[in-house]
Amino acid sequence: MNKEWTHLRELESESIYIFREVVAQFRNPVLLYSIGKDSSVLVHLARKAFYPGPLPFPLLHVDTGYKFPEMIKFRDEFAKSIGARLIVHRNEDAIAAGAHPLKLGVARCCGQLKTAALLHALEKYQFDAAMGGARREEERSRAKERVFSLRDAFGQWDPRRQRPELWNLYSGAIHEGESMRVFPLSNWTERDIWQYILQEKIPVVPLYFAKERPVVERGGTLIPADNALHLKDGEKPQMMSVRFRTLGCAPCTGAVASCAASLEDIVAEAGAAKISERSTRIIDHGSNTMEDKKREGYF
Amino acid sequence: MSINVLRFTTAGNVDDGKSTLIGRLLVETEGAFEDQIEGARRENERRGGKGIDFSLLTDGLKAEREQGITIDVAYRYFATPKRKFIIADAPGHEQYTRNLVTSASTSDLAVILVDARNGMVTQSRRHAFIAYLLGIRHFIVAINKMDLVEFKREAYDAIRMDFIDFIERLGGADVYCIPISALEGDLVTEPSPRMSWYNGPKLLELLESIEVDDHQSERPFRFPVQLVSRPPGQEFADFRGYMGRVASGSVRVGDAVVVLPSGARTTVTGIVTQDGRLDEAFSRQSVTLLLADDLDISRGDLISSETSLPAARTEFKATLCWMNERKLRLNHRYVLRHTTKSVRCIINEIDYRLDVNTLDRESPVTELQTNDIGQVRIKTLQPIVCDPYDANRQTGGFILLDETNDTVAAGMIQG
Numbered sequence: 001m002n003k004e005w006t007h008l009r010e011l012e013s014e015s016i017y018i019f020r021e022v023v024a025q026f027r028n029p030v031l032l033y034s035i036g037k038d039s040s041v042l043v044h045l046a047r048k049a050f051y052p053g054p055l056p057f058p059l060l061h062v063d064t065g066y067k068f069p070e071m072i073k074f075r076d077e078f079a080k081s082i083g084a085r086l087i088v089h090r091n092e093d094a095i096a097a098g099a100h101p102l103k104l105g106v107a108r109c110c111g112q113l114k115t116a117a118l119l120h121a122l123e124k125y126q127f128d129a130a131m132g133g134a135r136r137e138e139e140r141s142r143a144k145e146r147v148f149s150l151r152d153a154f155g156q157w158d159p160r161r162q163r164p165e166l167w168n169l170y171s172g173a174i175h176e177g178e179s180m181r182v183f184p185l186s187n188w189t190e191r192d193i194w195q196y197i198l199q200e201k202i203p204v205v206p207l208y209f210a211k212e213r214p215v216v217e218r219g220g221t222l223i224p225a226d227n228a229l230h231l232k233d234g235e236k237p238q239m240m241s242v243r244f245r246t247l248g249c250a251p252c253t254g255a256v257a258s259c260a261a262s263l264e265d266i267v268a269e270a271g272a273a274k275i276s277e278r279s280t281r282i283i284d285h286g287s288n289t290m291e292d293k294k295r296e297g298y299f
Numbered sequence: 300m301s302i303n304v305l306r307f308t309t310a311g312n313v314d315d316g317k318s319t320l321i322g323r324l325l326v327e328t329e330g331a332f333e334d335q336i337e338g339a340r341r342e343n344e345r346r347g348g349k350g351i352d353f354s355l356l357t358d359g360l361k362a363e364r365e366q367g368i369t370i371d372v373a374y375r376y377f378a379t380p381k382r383k384f385i386i387a388d389a390p391g392h393e394q395y396t397r398n399l400v401t402s403a404s405t406s407d408l409a410v411i412l413v414d415a416r417n418g419m420v421t422q423s424r425r426h427a428f429i430a431y432l433l434g435i436r437h438f439i440v441a442i443n444k445m446d447l448v449e450f451k452r453e454a455y456d457a458i459r460m461d462f463i464d465f466i467e468r469l470g471g472a473d474v475y476c477i478p479i480s481a482l483e484g485d486l487v488t489e490p491s492p493r494m495s496w497y498n499g500p501k502l503l504e505l506l507e508s509i510e511v512d513d514h515q516s517e518r519p520f521r522f523p524v525q526l527v528s529r530p531p532g533q534e535f536a537d538f539r540g541y542m543g544r545v546a547s548g549s550v551r552v553g554d555a556v557v558v559l560p561s562g563a564r565t566t567v568t569g570i571v572t573q574d575g576r577l578d579e580a581f582s583r584q585s586v587t588l589l590l591a592d593d594l595d596i597s598r599g600d601l602i603s604s605e606t607s608l609p610a611a612r613t614e615f616k617a618t619l620c621w622m623n624e625r626k627l628r629l630n631h632r633y634v635l636r637h638t639t640k641s642v643r644c645i646i647n648e649i650d651y652r653l654d655v656n657t658l659d660r661e662s663p664v665t666e667l668q669t670n671d672i673g674q675v676r677i678k679t680l681q682p683i684v685c686d687p688y689d690a691n692r693q694t695g696g697f698i699l700l701d702e703t704n705d706t707v708a709a710g711m712i713q714g
């Protein structure tokens with residue numbers, strides 16, 4: 001018998017199977033690369049799936065212009081080091097018009113810089129399957145998400161049209177204009193992700209590790225304050241040892257107070273985490289829930 | 300960190316306390332986070348309730364929350380130092396059969412909730428039967444609401460006898476019965492001084508320790524080919540690998556294998572992974588196989604052990620669970636997806652429909668509709684390489700798609 005068969009091997013093997021199903025069933029798939037830890041794991045698994053061959057699809061990063069500089073640097077070095085084809089897509093019109101969460105509100109800003117940009121990129125490059133790092137554990141409305149999640153010709157998600165998924169038979173059958181979102185990490189939890197990063201020595205953006213950083217507290221969330229543009233009048237930055245559990249846009253990603261400066265520390269912290277990581281994303285808090293976002297075409 | 304995964308499904312009649320039980324398991328193993336628990340508390344209070352309603356933690360989509368019903372399979376996760384758990388939660392109500400068939404298809408164990416006050420009811424039998432039909436051979440019967448029967452042993456004993464008797468009639472399986480109170484927490488993760496007559500494990504202890512590996516690795520080797528790997532570049536000029544996930548059994552370098560449906564024989568010369576070459580690959584492992592001969596092999600073919608070959612069939616009997624509002628149409632063309640293969644097929648006969656409550660066979664019947672289970676005869680245009688579902692869930696299960704691309708049925712091939 002196979003004694004080494006740990007939960008991480010099982011998850012890894014399942015994800016590899018899913019990647020191969022995508023490449024077998026779709027004409028023009030793409031991997032949505034968001035630079036975060038889940039994306040790092042996603043790319044790592046994709047490379048394992050097609051070894052010794054190259055990645056059979058490009059990486060797509062939807063850049064809002066508000067990503068942390070550390071993220072952009074990491075992205076470019078990482079893509080280069082693995083020889084991946086990287087497509088960066090931005091909603092230039094909205095960026096030129098000065099879209100900002102403090103001006104438009106978080107929901108509208110995300111709608112323009114992320115959702116619209118993503119749908120536009122999928123359309124422009126004619127991708128028929130987009131693989132992302134979302135996990136079912138992350139958020140309540142994701143608990144029922146399929147591994148192969150169907151989107152109509154407008155990129156929208158209709159709960160009633162999702163297909164039952166039996167055994168490991170993932171059906172990629174689509175009609176002209178429709179597309180699929182695929183979630184190879186569906187069954188992973190935040191804890192699994194960190195354990196796997198540690199086990200496989202996967203590089204991640206340094207922002208995940210605790211360090212003294214300037215922050216301001218806003219509505220119970222610690223907001224990074226390196227950039228004065230993202231501050232409201234009267235907000236005064238203070239230095240604190242913080243790290244990020246998820247990485248989004250600088251003005252909207254909260255940090256958590258933490259001293260976890262190594263992967264081992266983070267694994268211990270993720271094991272003991274009492275607050276879901278999504279709570280540090282400001283997009284999830286408003287009345288516009290993740291479910292509404294999903295219907296509109298957000299991940 | 301050497302823990303494994305248990306995938307289980309939960310089934311229970313409406314109001315038997317399934318959501319309460321899952322909510323409690325998540326909270327007590329810290330599979331739910333404080334902000335999610337707080338959300339459930341606030342929502343409960345908004346509705347005029349008090350404290351945390353554990354069941355609100357597991358309710359999913361908005362529309363369902365508003366109507367107060369759950370209508371689709373939801374996946375939940377928790378872990379202990381011993382195991383990682385994946386719950387495929389199949390909610391009750393009218394879509395029951397379809398949901399339970401879906402959730403059971405990926406599970407190795409079923410937790411069936413029974414209300415201690417009501418005993419084994421028709422629905423409990425139906426749940427057990429569907430889980431059994433989908434190949435589950437490990438059952439935990441959680442006899443819930445023991446607080447409402449004064450924690451008395453009689454209710455437990457009666458349900459236990461009934462359940463074991465029912466499973467025996469289906470063909471026998473591994474059955475554990477635990478008396479619990481999901482609401483008050485007895486024997487879920489905590490002991491129960493109020494049920495000192497019960498000496499067995501608590502529910503969580505049982506989930507952590509139960510052995511569900513039904514010797515999948517000792518079965519004949521089956522390897523459905525997903526893709527052929529022919530990397531570019533001079534160094535790979537002779538590289539031709541077959542990518543897939545071992546569906547059952549194991550394979551070693553040097554083993555003789557047969558490629559089906561062609562029947563060509565060859566030998567395994569290498570097992571490639573990014574983490575290095577392996578001597579042996581086991582069931583569930585995703586690998587790339589190298590073979591001695593240059594054969595014409597593509598997606599949909601199956602590499603098998605030399606002995607105990609699967610059958611290549613174009614006509615077979617199958618148990619179908621119909622999942623779509625559009626009824627089964629006899630002699631209509633469907634697409635059948637089985638392992639990594641897609642073929643056209645027709646259903647030319649319905650032998651009978653099963654009454655899932657009484658297990659009676661109804662015939663003649665001319666149609667199956669949503670949530671119906673029946674035995675049919677299928678003809679495919681090309682052969683599929685398969686085993687009977689009873690012998691192998693991975694190579695015995697299939698789905699049917701109609702022209703809208705909807706998955707309209709789940710099927711299990713009979714021997």
Ligand SMILES: Nc1nc2c(ncn2[C@@H]2O[C@H](COP(=O)(O)OP(=O)(O)OP(=O)(O)O)[C@@H](O)[C@H]2O)c(=O)[nH]1
Pocket residue numbers: 311312313314315316317318319320354369390391443444445446447479480481482483
């Ligand atoms: N007294 C008592 N009540 C319980 C117990 N478990 C659950 N209940 C109550 O039974 C009712 C139904 O519980 P749920 O957990 O919502 O039932 P369910 O089976 O998940 O029902 P659906 O989600 O509608 O399928 C609720 O009012 C619970 O508080 C128990 O052990 N004892």
